[in-house]
Amino acid sequence: MDLQGIDAIGTLQSSADQLASSKNEQAQKAEQNALDWWSLAAIAPAIIILLGFLFLFFYGVFQSLTDLKFGRPVVRFIGFTNYEMVIKTQDFWNSVRATMAYACSAVLAEALFGLALAKLFASGVFLTRLMRPVILLPLVLPPMSVALMWTTMMDPQNGILNYLLSLIGIGRFAWISDASTAMCSLVLIDIWTYTPFFALIIFAGLQGINDEVREAARVNGARGWATFLHIELPLIAPYILIAAVFRLIESLNQFDIIFGTTQGGPGDSTSVLSVRAYITAFQNLAFGRGAALMVVNWMVVLLGTFVMVRLWRLVRHRVS
Amino acid sequence: MRFNRSTPASLFLNLLVVACTLILTFPLVWIVMMSLKQQAEVMTWPPRFIFTPNLKTSAFCSMPPRPGQQATAPSRLIS
Structure with missing residues (x-):
């Protein structure tokens, strides 16, 4: 029932x-x-x-196809003439080279130093716990004040850097006032400012590695250096690369530090694409040509980022 | 899992941390010191690390001449 x-x-x-x-x-x-x-x-x-x-972006692209110039009553559509004129000049290729050199060397050096710094601060010795907030210090400074700060420090006459070098017996250095050393000095400033960014992200990556992984490596007989090279480095490689993607975008676009210190000089040595575009557009008032340079800069950034993201995905795929 | 480091190794790592900290903070400290100096003290060679701080003519009252420009007379606002 x-x-x-x-x-x-x-x-x-x-x-x-x-x-x-x-x-x-x-x-x-x-x-x-x-x-x-x-x-x-x-x-x-x-x-x-x-x-x-x-809309703003496409307006900029449209502007690069016109002969817009300050004080010109009629603006005509002139197709790719701006680009042709720009590409023909030697200055443009100098700028491209300077942009590439600046971005590549800065990102590479920052990745190396950032890795070293992160590894040092992940070692957990006594002082790291006290000094950890200090890593963030350069990152929170506005780029323009970083530029002014280093301009005064790199002064060839009475800058402190020359004094410190003279203490260890190296003669005076012209730093940003000489065409041959200006680019290196700028890269140095960039390294000082943005290495903490790398260190921060890599540090987070190192914290994310499970201790069991390290222990397993140790049980299997890996010594300190081998653990780092074969266990830790592949695991944090995606972190390094994603930080490098961000920094590559920013340093290919870098404007504030370069314009704040050298304004593209001395001569032509540090006029990267963004600085040249700014000078063309807002000091020579040739807005059309400046817009063309900015579009070229955008393409360089796009290409660089594309390559880096592909690399990052490859590495991440291999790790996981 | 923490390695038990030998004393020299941990001392060396601590020293490295101090060196990194110095590199990261020194420019900032130097600029703060510079902001408290008088114009003549800023320009002296060799640079001095010990000086009497001067709040009166710090950056808030008179701008130092930019590198490349010639030093101008102090502005009329102060004198």
Whole structure:
């Protein structure tokens, strides 16, 4: 008796479930067909902002195809003439070379020093716990004050760096005032400012490695250096590369530190693409040509980032 | 898992940390010191690390001449 009753209730329930589910499906279909105004309203600000940025970007690209210049009454569409004129000049290729040299050497050196710094601070000796906040110090300074700070320190006449060098018996250095050393000095400033960024991210990566992994490596007989080279380095390589992607974008676009210290000089030695574009557009007031240079700069950044992201995905794929 | 480092090794690592900290903080400290110096003291050679701080003519009152420009007379606002 009892069992039959339970059975009957079960069948009733199941059929009721089926009915309800078919009703639900109908309702879901109706909902899918109707426009969800609330979600649209929720994403509308993002779309508007995106469209605004895209409009500005395309306006800039359009500007690079015109002969817009300050004080010119009629603006004509001249196609790729700006690009042709720019590419023909030797200065442009100097700028491209300077941009590449600056970005590549800065990112490479920062990755190396950042790795060393992170490893040092992950070693957990007594002073690291006290000094950990200090790593962040250069990162929180505004780039313009970093530029002014180093300009005074690198003064060839009475800068402190020359004095410190003279203490260990090295003669005076012209730093940013000489065409041959200006680029190295700028890279040095960049390294001082942004190595902490690398150190921070790599430090986080090192903290993320499970201690069991290290222990397993040790049990299997890996010594300190081998553990680092074969266990830790492959595991933190994605972190290094993602930090390098960010820094490469920023240093290919680097404007504030370079313009704040040398303004592209002395001569032509440090005029990277962004600085040259700024000078062309806002000091020579040839907005069209400046926009063309900026578009070229954007393409360089796009290309560099594309390569780096591909590399990053490759490494991450191999690790995981 | 912490390695138990030998004393010389940990001392060396601590020294390295101090060196890194010095490199990272020195420019900032130097600029703060510079902001408290008088114009003549800023320009002296060799640079001095010990001086009497001067809050009156610090950066808030008179701007130091930019490198490349010639030193100008103090502005009329102060004199």
